Amino acid sequence: MPFESTALTIRAWVDGWVVSRGAADPVVRPWGFTVDVGQVTHATRHVLTADDEATVRKVAAEVAAPSVWLKVFADPGAVRSWVGPTWAVDEPGWLMSARLRRTPTAVPDGYTLTTWTRGGVTRALVVAADGSFAARGQIAPTGPTAVVDQVETSAAHRRKGLGSLVMRTLHNTAVDQGATIGVLGGTPDGRALYESLGWQVQAPLVSLFHVPHGV
Template sequence: MHFTDTPDAVRAWVHGWARSRGAGEPRPRPWGFTVTIGTPGNVMSHVLPTADEATVRELTSGAAGPGVWLKAFVPADSLAAWIAPGWSLPAAPGSLMSTALTAGSFRTPAPLPAGYRLRTWNHGGVVHARVQTADGTTAARGQTSVDGGTAVIDRVETHPAHRRRGLGRVIVVALGRAAAERGATVGLLASTAEGRALYEATGWEVAAPLANALRGPSPADAGERQRQRIGAATSR
C-alpha cells in the first residue's frame, strides 16, 4: 500500500494520530478535519490536507479561543503570511514523513545499549514502546496506532539525559516492527525539524512540509509569563 498524493496521506495520518492521542474521531469539514484534544494547551486541532491563502484566512479570522491549533502541509513561510492576527507559529516547521514498513531496517531490532531494556505493550489498540533504565526510569518512549495497512507513529521522544545513545532509533524500529507484525505496510508520522534526521536514518522520507499555527500565546510565552508572575509575587 502506498499513498499517491499528500491529501490521501494526511487523511490517513489524522485518523491514526487522533486514535493515538485518545481523541475523538476526526470530524470532516469542507476544508479538512477537526480533532478535539481537550487539553488546555491543545483544545482542538484543525487539519488541512490541502491549504490555500483564502481558506486559512477565513478559518483563522473566525472566533476561536486560545489553545486551538491549525496544521497545514505547506511551507511555514506561506502559513505565516496567511494567518490572521492573534495566531502565531510557535514551533519550528516539521514534516509529514512516510516509509515502507517492510524495509530492511525494520526486520531486526536496533541495538540496545547496555543498562537499558525495551518494553512494548498494546493498550486500546495503540502499541506503546519504552526504553527503561535498570531502576525503571523511562529514557525513551513512543507509540503507534495501526489501522489496516497504515501505521501512524507518534510521541517519539528521548529524555535529555539519555540522548545520543541510539535510544530513539530503538523506539522507532521497535514500533515499525510491531506495526508490520499487525499487517501495516506503510508508516506515517509528523516529525519535528529536530527529529527528521533520526527518521531519515531509519528509512523514512519526507512526504510534505508541515507547519503549525496556534491561536493565542505560545506555550513558551505562557510559561514565561507564569514565571514572571511567580517572580513578582516572591519579591513582594
C-alpha cells in the first residue's frame, strides 16, 4: 500500500477533498475530522479515523442533525447496526490509493478532451462530436498526495475508454505538480476502472446521512 496506515490515507483524502470541493479547512477531532461543506443537503461531514463501535455510536448520537453526513471506514453491516435507525447508508464504497506515474493518453476518435485548472483543482472534460457530455473528473494535489474526485462517464459513452482517459490525464497532471500518491473514495460503478489502473482498496468506506425520523 502507498500509505503505512489507513489513518494517513484518510487524512490525505480529507485534505484533498476539501480543496476539490471548496469546503472549509478540516477541524481535527479526537476521533477524526469535521468539515463544513455548506450545501443544503450536505452542511457538514464528520470523517472518523476511529472504527470501533463505542466511538462510532457516540459520534453518531452527538452530531445527528439534518444535512449532516458521516464517513466511517469499517464493515458496512456493523456500522449500520451501530448508528441506529436515524442514519441511512448512501451506497457502499472503498477508500483507495495508488502510486501515481505518467502514462500515455490517447483521445478516441469522435471525442474532445479539455482540461483546466482553477484554485488548485484540475478538471478534465470529454465531450462527444455533437458537444454533449461524455466523461469528466477532477484532481486536487496537496503536496505529495492528490485526491481524485467526481469521476463520471455518461451511460451512453461507457466502455469506450473514456474513464481511463480521464484518470490517466488526471494522474499526469498531479505528477507534473509533484504528487506521487493518489487517494480517492471509490463507488461500485468506479471500482473496476480504478483497479484496472493500479489502484488498491485500503478500507471499506461507509457514507451515511441523517434522516430525522429514521428509514
